Amino acid sequence: QSSFNWKMTNAYGPGSPFYVEGPGSPIDFCKKVEAMSDGRITIQHFAAGELIPALEGFDAVRSGAVEMNAANAYFWAGKIPAAQYFTTVPFGMNFQGMNAWLYHGGGMALWDELYEPLGLKALPMGNTGVQMTGWFRDPIESVADFQNLKMRIPGLAGKVYAALGVDVKLLPGGEIFPALERGVIDAAEFVGPYQDRRLGLQNAAKYYYTTGWHEPSNVTELLMNAEAWASLPADLQEIVKTAAMACNLESHTWCEANNAEALRDLVDNYGVQAQVLPDAVVSELKAATDTVLAEFAAQDEQVKKVHDAFMAFKAEHQAWAGVSEKPLYGLPG
Amino acid sequence: MLPLIKTLSDGAHGTVRVIGNIAAWTGLALVLLVAFNVLSRYLFSFGSVALQEAEWHLMAVAALFGMSYGLNQGGEVRVDIAYARFPPRLQLAVDLIGNLLMAAVALIIAWLCIAYVSASYSINEGSPDPGGLGYRYLLKATMPVAFALLALQGLAMTGHSLLALLHPHPNKS
Amino acid sequence: MPLNEILALVMIGAFFLMLLGGIPVAVCLGVTGFVFGYAGFGPFLFTLLPARVFGVITNYTLLALPLFIFMGIMLEKSKIAEELLDVIGFAMGGLRGGMALAIILVGVLMGAASGVVGATVVTMGLIALGPVLKRGYDTGVACGVICASGTLGQIIPPSLVLILLADIMGESVGTLFAAALFPGLLLSGLFIAYVLVLGLLNPGALPPIPAAERAALSRRDLALKLLRVVLPPIALIVAVLGSIIGGVAAPTEAASMGALGSIVLAILSGRFSLPVLRDAVHGAFITSAMVFLILIFAQPFGLAFRGLGGENLVHDAFGMVPGGLNGQILFLMLLLFVLGFFLEWIEISYIALPLFLPIFMNAGVDMAWIAILVAVNLQTSFLTPPFGWALFFLKGVAPPQVTTGDIYRGVIPFILLQLLGLLMVFTFPGLALWLPNAIGW
Ligand code: NA
Ligand code: NA
Numbered sequence: 001q002s003s004f005n006w007k008m009t010n011a012y013g014p015g016s017p018f019y020v021e022g023p024g025s026p027i028d029f030c031k032k033v034e035a036m037s038d039g040r041i042t043i044q045h046f047a048a049g050e051l052i053p054a055l056e057g058f059d060a061v062r063s064g065a066v067e068m069n070a071a072n073a074y075f076w077a078g079k080i081p082a083a084q085y086f087t088t089v090p091f092g093m094n095f096q097g098m099n100a101w102l103y104h105g106g107g108m109a110l111w112d113e114l115y116e117p118l119g120l121k122a123l124p125m126g127n128t129g130v131q132m133t134g135w136f137r138d139p140i141e142s143v144a145d146f147q148n149l150k151m152r153i154p155g156l157a158g159k160v161y162a163a164l165g166v167d168v169k170l171l172p173g174g175e176i177f178p179a180l181e182r183g184v185i186d187a188a189e190f191v192g193p194y195q196d197r198r199l200g201l202q203n204a205a206k207y208y209y210t211t212g213w214h215e216p217s218n219v220t221e222l223l224m225n226a227e228a229w230a231s232l233p234a235d236l237q238e239i240v241k242t243a244a245m246a247c248n249l250e251s252h253t254w255c256e257a258n259n260a261e262a263l264r265d266l267v268d269n270y271g272v273q274a275q276v277l278p279d280a281v282v283s284e285l286k287a288a289t290d291t292v293l294a295e296f297a298a299q300d301e302q303v304k305k306v307h308d309a310f311m312a313f314k315a316e317h318q319a320w321a322g323v324s325e326k327p328l329y330g331l332p333g
Numbered sequence: 334m335l336p337l338i339k340t341l342s343d344g345a346h347g348t349v350r351v352i353g354n355i356a357a358w359t360g361l362a363l364v365l366l367v368a369f370n371v372l373s374r375y376l377f378s379f380g381s382v383a384l385q386e387a388e389w390h391l392m393a394v395a396a397l398f399g400m401s402y403g404l405n406q407g408g409e410v411r412v413d414i415a416y417a418r419f420p421p422r423l424q425l426a427v428d429l430i431g432n433l434l435m436a437a438v439a440l441i442i443a444w445l446c447i448a449y450v451s452a453s454y455s456i457n458e459g460s461p462d463p464g465g466l467g468y469r470y471l472l473k474a475t476m477p478v479a480f481a482l483l484a485l486q487g488l489a490m491t492g493h494s495l496l497a498l499l500h501p502h503p504n505k506s
Numbered sequence: 507m508p509l510n511e512i513l514a515l516v517m518i519g520a521f522f523l524m525l526l527g528g529i530p531v532a533v534c535l536g537v538t539g540f541v542f543g544y545a546g547f548g549p550f551l552f553t554l555l556p557a558r559v560f561g562v563i564t565n566y567t568l569l570a571l572p573l574f575i576f577m578g579i580m581l582e583k584s585k586i587a588e589e590l591l592d593v594i595g596f597a598m599g600g601l602r603g604g605m606a607l608a609i610i611l612v613g614v615l616m617g618a619a620s621g622v623v624g625a626t627v628v629t630m631g632l633i634a635l636g637p638v639l640k641r642g643y644d645t646g647v648a649c650g651v652i653c654a655s656g657t658l659g660q661i662i663p664p665s666l667v668l669i670l671l672a673d674i675m676g677e678s679v680g681t682l683f684a685a686a687l688f689p690g691l692l693l694s695g696l697f698i699a700y701v702l703v704l705g706l707l708n709p710g711a712l713p714p715i716p717a718a719e720r721a722a723l724s725r726r727d728l729a730l731k732l733l734r735v736v737l738p739p740i741a742l743i744v745a746v747l748g749s750i751i752g753g754v755a756a757p758t759e760a761a762s763m764g765a766l767g768s769i770v771l772a773i774l775s776g777r778f779s780l781p782v783l784r785d786a787v788h789g790a791f792i793t794s795a796m797v798f799l800i801l802i803f804a805q806p807f808g809l810a811f812r813g814l815g816g817e818n819l820v821h822d823a824f825g826m827v828p829g830g831l832n833g834q835i836l837f838l839m840l841l842l843f844v845l846g847f848f849l850e851w852i853e854i855s856y857i858a859l860p861l862f863l864p865i866f867m868n869a870g871v872d873m874a875w876i877a878i879l880v881a882v883n884l885q886t887s888f889l890t891p892p893f894g895w896a897l898f899f900l901k902g903v904a905p906p907q908v909t910t911g912d913i914y915r916g917v918i919p920f921i922l923l924q925l926l927g928l929l930m931v932f933t934f935p936g937l938a939l940w941l942p943n944a945i946g947w
Contacts, residue, residue, distance in 0.1 A: 015674040015860065052554050063448065077461040079461075155462065156463060159463040167379065168464075169385070170462065175669070182752070184753050184756045198677075199672075292463075361787050364765040367573060368766040371763065375755075389564045389565070396572075398795075406792050414910055427528045441540060445555050445556055
């Protein structure tokens with residue numbers, strides 16, 4: 001077989017910047033692959049809802065009905081719990097650390113080991129970089145402010161907040177705004193300044209906290225059917241890998257550039273208070289995270305293996321980052 | 334032959350009715366559950382991820398098992414502009430075809446769902462949210478069952494329209 | 507034209523033929539989807555069907571559907587709704603169309619509480635159709651008013667359509683909610699004006715309560731009765747709307763306040779009993795399932811349309827449009843209107859909008875304005891025969907003597923009113939853009 005007409009589904013809806021279109025996005029990836037292969041692979045892209053609902057890509061790729069899916073691996077937490085570590089975990093690693101682990105620290109091998117029995121093959125294809133803690137209607141001064149706070153926050157971070165007294169509310173993306181605006185929830189986490197502004201969250205709450213403890217970076221997953229992947233000749237496999245790597249870089253740099261502008265706009269023009277969570281609050285969150293992650297790792301052999309590898313690499317990388325990156329940030333601007 | 338068709342169709346019809354009669358109460362459970370979740374969160378800041386997920390679990394079960402019961406109780410919707418002017422026997426023929434096709438489509442979907450459920454079962458799928466409801470494959474397993482039940486209802490209706498077509502009776506029940 | 511695109515066209519034709527031949531809607535959708543999908547791309551893509559079905563039955567925002575339907579049925583079974591409309595009819599005195607005006611008003615309020623297409627139409631159909639027919643309304647007029655008022659929920663915020671459009675067009679949900687408010691009220695106003703004019707031109711279609719009957723009821727008794735029957739439903743609407751505005755419930759969950767409230771009302775009115783509850787539970791179950799049956803059986807059709815590359819038909823047509831921004835907008839509106847004859851709105855949005863977005867963005871048009879034009883247009887598509895969702899949903903709850911023909915005939919004037927509303931928003935963009943700018947959303 002010399003030419004391949006593939007389909008890619010996406011967990012995000014049509015038009016969504018970064019997640020669907022724009023520099024380094026999944027649609028951009030499809031275009032890159034087609035151009036690099038001189039049309040030997042064409043990939044037809046379907047945003048969420050066009051062919052299948054948002055979170056059905058895993059099963060669709062596994063069944064072979066579509067060859068590729070773009071999403072975040074932590075969406076598969078109910079199917080394969082250890083997959084979360086290949087998107088992000090609370091107090092995990094930033095863009096540099098995460099990619100260092102995946103590409104050179106044994107992360108990819110673990111990912112392959114996890115997905116191979118399911119007939120799947122994954123590659124990192126994007127990264128939002130550090131995300132924002134979220135939008136709060138009232139300031140957070142101490143961990144006591146979490147008591148009875150109603151927050152939209154999915155995943156493991158939700159469990160951490162719950163341990164500190166937060167009432168976790170699950171809401172689809174579209175209902176975050178009306179719920180936050182009316183005070184049905186007191187706080188909501190989404191992505192970062194550019195994406196959050198698109199949702200209009202600045203009109204619903206004014207306190208915009210940072211540290212990104214819950215998602216220090218966030219990997220976009222290119223999920224492929226392993227048989228389809230194996231059917232590609234070596235040169236085309238290399239093209240797919242290289243295009244995914246290019247998108248990983250391009251999407252992240254795009255976020256860095258656009259979040260800067262968006263945050264300034266939010267602060268200057270919408271009266272948003274951008275603040276860092278108090279240190280005391282962050283250390284309580286860290287303590288709760290350690291408990292939650294320890295419990296999580298204890299549930300499952302696979303999770304434990306990935307968790308231990310992730311944390312070991314993180315410790316080592318952090319030590320290096322502590323003498324390289326960290327002092328750099330402290331330099332006079 | 335005809336008495337057999339009648340017995341089978343009546344039996345299938347009765348089965349769907351009994352199951353639907355019970356499943357109908359999921360609707361009330363849904364009302365009470367969502368209201369409880371809203372009020373307990375507002376009044377006591379109490380919320381549970383599992384109870385929130387239970388909302389759409391209940392809706393899924395109600396939607397699935399409601400299909401066959403809805404048909405059982407004569408709830409199908411059609412464009413009757415031409416149909417209303419058809420002679421009775423042509424109407425019965427249209428009914429026969431419609432019911433048979435309904436059974437066929439339902440059966441195909443039921444069959445397609447089996448692979449979907451087994452994919453979920455093979456990895457012991459649960460909720461992606463910590464504290465959510467586990468055993469997601471059980472929820473998914475209701476899909477082939479409900480579509481099989483819908484096919485059964487379709488067949489029962491096919492049998493009844495066949496009988497009506499073959500035995501035009503002045504006081505058909 | 508590639509074979510698959512021809513198949514997509516034939517599929518649409520076959521669907522209409524079956525539909526007009528009197529085959530149930532769900533069967534038409536399912537059968538044409540499977541047959542033409544299989545002919546075009548074989549069995550493989552249908553492995554995706556269970557995922558689509560699962561997506562429908564677990565769709566969080568659809569929760570409002572069974573909840574509102576439960577509320578509607580409970581109000582119907584406990585006779586609260588019937589009395590309400592009747593008393594309003596009395597209170598309107600000799601004014602023709604008084605009950606129709608009440609229906610529009612309830613549509614606006616329900617619309618402000620919900621944004622799911624089936625929910626309001628079905629609820630309004632349950633509550634209002636019987637009582638106004640009993641009072642001698644023309645069947646077509648009654649159906650038209652109910653369908654049109656029931657779809658107001660799509661444009662009056664909160665609305666599922668607006669949430670999806672916000673996502674596709676890169677506008678914030680809040681901006682679109684604000685932008686949709688005045689156009690939504692404008693449409694309601696047009697409906698009201700139409701009912702008043704119709705009352706003058708065709709008095710027999712929406713008669714007032716007979717004078718003799720009105721005379722038999724003293725003003726004092728009427729006032730008391732009004733207080734007694736109007737207060738409870740108002741309390742219910744306050745419960746639903748109030749729980750959204752007061753920050754008690756998210757828009758979808760708010761429907762549960764209405765459903766729970768309808769039980770409480772039935773108890774307070776002394777009409778609650780186990781048989782009433784059982785009837786309501788069964789009725790709500792069947793009615794919700796009828797809506798879900800159509801939504802579920804639309805999945806093979808939608809999958810086949812996509813799998814056959816049906817969206818390329820739209821692409822091809824788009825290539826032939828003459829230049830000019832107004833030409834493009836006009837074409838978009840026409841396209842949405844035509845697609846509305848046979849596709850559901852989500853499918854339409856996904857197929858048609860991405861084509862146009864780059865053009866409008868490059869031209870610097872305000873996307874909120876475009877979004878509202880699209881929303882009004884999609885709302886019209888709920889009403890366009892033969893495949894307007896609102897029409898089927900109303901048919902599902904209407905008494906047997908109401909035919910699809912009655913419903914089709916009844917909605918036509920309202921479709922024209924919708925188009926008039928669309929033209930006004932097109933001519934005066936400020937209708938949509940003033941409010942979001944004024945409040946800084
Ligand atoms: Na996030
Ligand atoms: Na609405």
